[in-house]
């Protein structure tokens with residue numbers, strides 16, 4: 001069976017050619033998949049019943065199942081999706097600004113090889129890359145399930161997107177062209193894969209780059225993220241400066257604030273020194289405790305002190321709103337609950 005989700009207009013035209021239907025039919029099917037987010041071919045009501053019956057003999061809308069769905073009291077939705085081979089990933093829908101901004105947080109891999117010490121996904125190790133179709137299927141599933149139109153996509157779910165860059169780039173192109181999501185509304189978050197950052201700098205796509213820095217110096221970063229051994233902060237900075245120079249775009253620095261580890265006065269000073277000549281905004285993420293490690297969330301006072309000291313350096317600093325904390329909507333946590 002052909003899966004319609006993930007096909008571009010050319011791909012759908014090949015099917016309508018086989019069925020000896022016009023290119024206009026292909027355009028109608030394309031709209032039903034991407035803009036109206038139907039679950040079945042029967043819902044494509046501007047196609048004749050006879051044509052729908054023929055189409056159903058060779059194609060389905062999707063082959064991905066919702067295995068678990070959780071809804072937070074703040075409206076965040078979290079899905080565990082199952083692909084035909086039985087592998088699962090999670091996808092989250094966050095709603096901001098009275099729902100005008102619907103952000104899908106998508107996964108790019110099953111498991112992850114980077115193994116950051118604070119992340120449940122990393123504990124599983126790497127299983128496989130997702131295809132671009134499996135990536136976009138996550139957003140389609142959200143749209144089909146909610147009837148809402150996703151406006152922003154962030155690659156901050158399971159996996160390291162820059163280690164699956166070809167599929168991620170293809171998915172971004174389809175988000176942009178088929179879903180009509182502006183490239184600036186698509187963010188790739190990386191743990192700091194330097195060759196991937198270099199490649200991204202040379203791609204003609206106005207997306208946003210977010211770096212999970214999480215530490216003010218090499219020693220603390222090594223404790224939190226093994227990737228620091230391979231791509232240390234000193235080299236990372238050079239890659240980021242090159243990226244900014246080539247693209248002209250401001251990057252986002254993600255900084256997970258962990259009590260007594262990287263939230264001290266000394267840490268702020270080191271962080272300011274590291275970032276002083278980088279065109280960036282900073283997003284502070286208070287650590288969301290899990291059962292699987294000893295890291296703790298800093299107090300509200302400590303978070304505000306860290307933020308205000310950083311702001312004195314002239315950078316724009318935000319503290320990430322906690323979303324879905326009552327449904328384990330932090331990286332990798334739902335997957336861990338179901339499987340372990």
Ligand code: SF4
Pocket residue numbers: 112113114115116119120121122123157158159160191331332
């Ligand atoms: S935080 Fe991201 S890069 Fe690190 S192990 Fe988890 S999924 Fe991989």
